[in-house]
Amino acid sequence: MNKMNAFLILYFIACVGCVSNPRVKADDAATGVETSLKQDSSGRNGGNVAAIPAGARILIDVYPDAGMKYKDGYIVFPDGERILYDDGKKKSFTVMLDNSDVEDMFGMRYDTASSKPGYLSDAGRSRCEALFKKMYGKSASEVASRMETVDWFGQKIKFTKVNGASSQLGKVVAELKTKPHLAKYLKPASTFYWRNVRGAKRMSAHSYGIAIDINVKMSDYWLWANKGKGETAKILYKNRIPLELVRVFEKHGFVWGGRWYHYDTMHFEYRPEQLANKV
Ligand SMILES: [Zn+2]
Known part of the structure; x- marks a missing residue:
């Protein structure tokens, strides 16, 4: 694949990511896609891994012992139990804390640079x-x-x-x-x-x-x-x-x-x- 084609494919996938999750910035979505493509070549997750949302990709990477995979909108565990990744609901701040899906857990970025948290910056308080x-x-x-x-x-x-x-x-x-x-x-x-x-x-x-x-x-x-x-x-x-x-x-x-x-x-x-x- 030449550079231009690769760029166009990444750009397209990044934009699809932006539509399904307005909080995803194009540059970050593109990075996630690159990671997914790498995984694809290793065959670790099999199937259409390029469609893995960035948050699911992170979970798979940081909790390897859990053996999670992502398939058709669900996080799937080795025993077959499935958890919906994104319920598609728009939530108020409080509802997002009380009724978080997996995707909501990635809605805020944990900020290690600021000495004082910004208004409603609560990354990690949402737990599915x-x-x-x-x-x-x-x-x-x-x-x-x-x-x-x-x-x-x-x-x-x-x-x-x-x-x-x-x-x-x-x-x-x-x-x-x-x-x-x-x-x-x-x-x-x-x-x-x-x-x-x-x-x-x-x-x-x-x-x-x-x-x-x-x-x-x-x-x-x-x-x-x-x-x-x-x-x-x-x-x-x-x-x-x-x-x-x-x-x-x-x-x-x-x-x-x-x-x-x-x-x-x-x-x-x-x-x-x-x-x-x-x-
Ligand atoms: Zn405590």
Whole structure:
């Protein structure tokens, strides 16, 4: 294929991507297509992989243990269970959080460059419940059966083994041990509890064993300083957690709740797909 033909094909596919998902920029869609074409030649996913949406491509890449594939609008697991990628519904900010499909999880980009999150910038707060329950467990006992104990600076905490999350947390521990000046922020920590997000109908990431809250006494939560405010209200930002600590977690695949407009600065969550998201 000569360069011009290749360009035209990429341009065409990128534009189709833009129509189905207005948030996808043409340059990013084109990058996703290149990745898909590479996968096609390896035969890893078989079939028409050039049509894989960028978000599905990211999930397949960052959660290899899950063995996901994308077919005909669905994320497909090795046991045949399927999860719809995009329900096609236009959603308000709150509905997108409460009723997220897989595509909605990539609707915002996790911003590691700004010192303060922009208005309603909440990348990672949208979680497709069906996807998380499929990966980490559909009940408290199923999630618990997939967890192991991690030594968190002398405190024993539970974290899921699924997707290598507990071993990534182990790398965070090893690196933070070299930074004793950060110790006061780290303990006591809490991880697993099967419950909804405070004041909301959706499940908390703590239900899946992928989240850790560090020392609450050094932390801030948006509702504490903005009592009674709704999820689209303008709110005051507060944070006391050093970015040096945050960057250690991010390096190993964790997002930080302090980068959310609806901040939760004690909260770290294993979400490598958010860190890889260029959609
Ligand atoms: Zn938390």
